[in-house]
Amino acid sequence: MTVTVAEYLGIDVKSGKSVQPVSGGKGTQVPCPFRAGSCSKVSKGNKPVCSVRDGSGELWIVCEHRLCATSPKDAPLTEYQSDVLISIARTLWGPSVEKTDVAVRREVPVKTEGRSDSRADYVMVPTSDFRSKDKTNTVGPVVLEMQGGGETSQTGALTAQVGKWEVEPSAATEVGTLIKPVTSVGTIEANAWRRQQEQFLYKGNVAVNSFGRLVFAVGSKLYDYLMNNLASTAMQDLRGANWTLALVAISEDDQKSDGSFSTTDSVPLKIDENRLLFTSYPKFVQALINQGGSDPEMFRGSFLRLDGPTITVG
DNA sequence: AAGCCACTCGTTTCATGTGA
DNA sequence: TCACATGAAACGAGTGGCTT
Numbered sequence A: 001m002t003v004t005v006a007e008y009l010g011i012d013v014k015s016g017k018s019v020q021p022v023s024g025g026k027g028t029q030v031p032c033p034f035r036a037g038s039c040s041k042v043s044k045g046n047k048p049v050c051s052v053r054d055g056s057g058e059l060w061i062v063c064e065h066r067l068c069a070t071s072p073k074d075a076p077l078t079e080y081q082s083d084v085l086i087s088i089a090r091t092l093w094g095p096s097v098e099k100t101d102v103a104v105r106r107e108v109p110v111k112t113e114g115r116s117d118s119r120a121d122y123v124m125v126p127t128s129d130f131r132s133k134d135k136t137n138t139v140g141p142v143v144l145e146m147q148g149g150g151e152t153s154q155t156g157a158l159t160a161q162v163g164k165w166e167v168e169p170s171a172a173t174e175v176g177t178l179i180k181p182v183t184s185v186g187t188i189e190a191n192a193w194r195r196q197q198e199q200f201l202y203k204g205n206v207a208v209n210s211f212g213r214l215v216f217a218v219g220s221k222l223y224d225y226l227m228n229n230l231a232s233t234a235m236q237d238l239r240g241a242n243w244t245l246a247l248v249a250i251s252e253d254d255q256k257s258d259g260s261f262s263t264t265d266s267v268p269l270k271i272d273e274n275r276l277l278f279t280s281y282p283k284f285v286q287a288l289i290n291q292g293g294s295d296p297e298m299f300r301g302s303f304l305r306l307d308g309p310t311i312t313v314g
Numbered sequence B: 001a002a003g004c005c006a007c008t009c010g011t012t013t014c015a016t017g018t019g020a
Numbered sequence C: 001t002c003a004c005a006t007g008a009a010a011c012g013a014g015t016g017g018c019t020t
Helices: A079-093 A128-133 A155-165 A189-209 A220-229 A282-287
Strands: A001-008 A049-053 A057-059 A102-110 A118-125 A142-147 A213-219 A243-252 A267-281 A301-304 A310-313
Touching: A001 A057, A001 A155, A049 A282, A057 A118, A057 A213, A057 A220, A057 A267, A079 A118, A079 A213, A079 A267, A118 A213, A128 A267, A142 A189, A189 A220, A189 A282, A220 A243, A220 A267, A243 A282, A267 A282
Parallel strands: A142 A213, A213 A243
Antiparallel strands: A001 A049, A049 A057, A102 A118, A118 A142, A243 A267, A301 A310
């Protein structure tokens, strides 16, 4: 298992642009290229790696702010962020949607019973502009959760290699060590997905009960991971109709096509038209529950009785 | 076949940022 | 000050290949 660094502080390391190593320990403030705020990895004393590539070259976002940050609270949306959001809005509501047609709130409290509120990344609504322009569009407000990727295993090994590159005299001109594959490091889809499942079970319920819909924008590797886990269940495609849950994959766009979003030197991303799922929330929940088939043998065969002997249960 | 080792995967714990 | 979200890192178990 191997990964390579894809972006260092927002620079695509293969773009040929010079990559400036960041110096300074914990507390150092450098701007994040994707949001109006500073790089939280650098301020924590970590390496500013925004994304990596797995052995097959597929992008895996490793920074929570890379795809579309929801903080700082009072910061304006960057152009990059509004580009991401308009792309999602067009996927949901149609290609004619403009930026004046869409409004968002960030870190929106989701009322839950029996526990303190959790927060949804975004709530996205059509503005009056859009509703008067497209009276036939029946798709309303959505709760939008964003998860570009997650973490890697063996983070320390990756950190060590980036750290080695940063102090090389040639670092400012050569990305050699920086882009060297790091063996023994892998992407951990399961962790990202496990954490999302528990959230979306109640957030989805609140969204649906509030006449809204739930949208998950996920990185392509995450999308593939969860579709594999749900493969046995045929889910009908309700695009353009009465869907209440959408999965929208975001993948790399080498072609830099019209719909792609990026900052000046970052890896361009786009909505992956081949990885979209529009279904109903209850059906999706059912598909999650159905993970794992039946196994009657589980309750038959050799057992250990509590007073010692091995017995056979039939 | 048994033991050893490297590697991977998933879990747990810890730390930090953030906002209520 | 508290709780949530989530990344970092350590930990533990399973697996498969290699050697003896």
